[in-house]
Amino acid sequence: MAFRNPSSFLNPLMFFVISISLFPIAISPDAETLSNLAPGIIWVITMLSVLLSLNSLFHYDYDNGVLEQAVTSHQSLSLILFAKTTAHWILTGLPIILLSPLLGMALFLEPNSIYILMLTLCLATPCLSLIGSIGASLVVSIKNSGMLLSLLILPLYIPILIFATSAVSQSQFGLPINGQFYFLGFILIVSLMTASFVSALALKISME
Amino acid sequence: MSKLTVNNLSCQRGYNLLFENLSFNLSPGEVLRISGPNGSGKTSLLKIISGLNSPESGSITYNQSEVSSEKYQLETLYLGHYAPLSSELSCIENLEYLTNLSTDIAFPNLHKALQAVGLTNYENELAGNLSAGQKRRVALSLLFISQSKVWLLDEPFTSLDSDGIKIIESQIEKHRLEGGVCILTTHQDCNIKNLKEISL
Numbered sequence: 103m104a105f106r107n108p109s110s111f112l113n114p115l116m117f118f119v120i121s122i123s124l125f126p127i128a129i130s131p132d133a134e135t136l137s138n139l140a141p142g143i144i145w146v147i148t149m150l151s152v153l154l155s156l157n158s159l160f161h162y163d164y165d166n167g168v169l170e171q172a173v174t175s176h177q178s179l180s181l182i183l184f185a186k187t188t189a190h191w192i193l194t195g196l197p198i199i200l201l202s203p204l205l206g207m208a209l210f211l212e213p214n215s216i217y218i219l220m221l222t223l224c225l226a227t228p229c230l231s232l233i234g235s236i237g238a239s240l241v242v243s244i245k246n247s248g249m250l251l252s253l254l255i256l257p258l259y260i261p262i263l264i265f266a267t268s269a270v271s272q273s274q275f276g277l278p279i280n281g282q283f284y285f286l287g288f289i290l291i292v293s294l295m296t297a298s299f300v301s302a303l304a305l306k307i308s309m310e
Numbered sequence: 311m312s313k314l315t316v317n318n319l320s321c322q323r324g325y326n327l328l329f330e331n332l333s334f335n336l337s338p339g340e341v342l343r344i345s346g347p348n349g350s351g352k353t354s355l356l357k358i359i360s361g362l363n364s365p366e367s368g369s370i371t372y373n374q375s376e377v378s379s380e381k382y383q384l385e386t387l388y389l390g391h392y393a394p395l396s397s398e399l400s401c402i403e404n405l406e407y408l409t410n411l412s413t414d415i416a417f418p419n420l421h422k423a424l425q426a427v428g429l430t431n432y433e434n435e436l437a438g439n440l441s442a443g444q445k446r447r448v449a450l451s452l453l454f455i456s457q458s459k460v461w462l463l464d465e466p467f468t469s470l471d472s473d474g475i476k477i478i479e480s481q482i483e484k485h486r487l488e489g490g491v492c493i494l495t496t497h498q499d500c501n502i503k504n505l506k507e508i509s510l
Contacts, residue, residue, distance in 0.1 A: 103396060103398040103399060104398075106398040106399075106436070107398050162396070163396070165392075166392055166393075166394060166395060166396065166397070167390050167391070167392035167393070167394035168394045168395070168396055168407075170362060170388070170390050170394060171388075171394045171408060171411045171412065172411060173361075173362055174360045174361055174362055174383060174386070174388045174412075175383060175411040175412060176380045176381075176383040176384040176412075176414070177410070177411060182411075309362060309363075310363055310364065
């Protein structure tokens with residue numbers, strides 16, 4: 103479906119690439135300054151890109167009545183929403199992971215830090231989609247809910263941002279990063295286990 | 311005997327009490343038309359019976375199955391105001407998705423269903439390129455596949471031409487004769503036998 107309407111997944115991706123490419127121009131082309139700021143820049147832009155795409159996660163299906171069919175279906179609503187969220191991650195999170203080495207190089211990250219950045223993205227971008235699906239379900243019936251969705255979801259993204267950026271930053275100084283990965287892994291497991299159920303519940307409430 | 315039982319149903323939207331203590335039974339082979347002015351709660355009633363919305367009070371059962379049960383959801387087919395089609399998918403893809411959601415038939419004859427509603431050669435046409443009436447026909451082609459016993463149709467004749475209305479009426483009649491139950495809302499006259507009517 104997304105390939106028949108490429109703007110739905112290309113827009114957040116273009117936002118990701120363009121925003122990160124503007125930082126060397128806006129801040130400084132100095133390699134040391136950029137490499138220090140790179141983990142924060144890449145992670146904040148990743149979150150904003152995912153947030154940008156979350157609005158369309160359920161909205162089209164809600165507007166044309168397909169979600170009604172999913173809710174009244176005998177099939178598991180949690181499973182349907184999990185499938186949609188997985189598709190969302192494949193179209194937003196996965197391209198970001200694949201593009202991150204190039205953009206990391208543009209911000210003068212060391213190869214080892216790029217590797218750590220990719221690992222944090224692999225662990226945490228599914229969490230962004232899963233947690234985001236809860237917010238998207240809650241605001242699905244509200245028109246122009248972008249701001250509300252951001253207010254609902256961003257506080258939940260903060261722990262991910264802290265652990266992910268700190269893992270990449272500490273790896274630049276050769277410090278241990280096991281703790282951050284344990285926390286990111288924990289958040290991923292909890293999100294995988296609960297997000298679809300909470301999302302299904304939220305969707306039923308917001309469709310009342 | 312399979313019977314749809316609606317017992318003391320009340321519905322409130324905001325500060326408006328749409329209806330209260332609404333009760334009726336539908337036996338196999340009965341069709342119920344819900345009439346009433348705009349905003350009287352026809353769609354809300356259908357959504358409650360389909361399990362989409364919760365009532366303020368009351369209960370709904372079909373063949374002893376509660377509205378929240380998987381068995382009830384499999385026995386009911388709800389088609390709302392809008393044709394539930396994704397504009398990026400073709401007619402046949404949309405129908406396949408809807409069939410998977412609403413039935414457990416392994417290999418439905420989707421092409422035959424589209425033919426039945428007069429959409430031969432439209433199988434691979436994107437739903438986004440269809441007219442409102444054609445979209446409605448694609449959604450209603452689900453009636454030619456579904457094995458659900460209870461059909462809940464919200465304004466099924468909207469956007470349809472006279473031929474389309476006749477096709478759907480005859481399919482509802484066939485469903486009725488096979489022991490199915492149908493509840494529909496419409497502002498138009500319809501030629502369906504054994505039609506019960508309630509006004510909200």
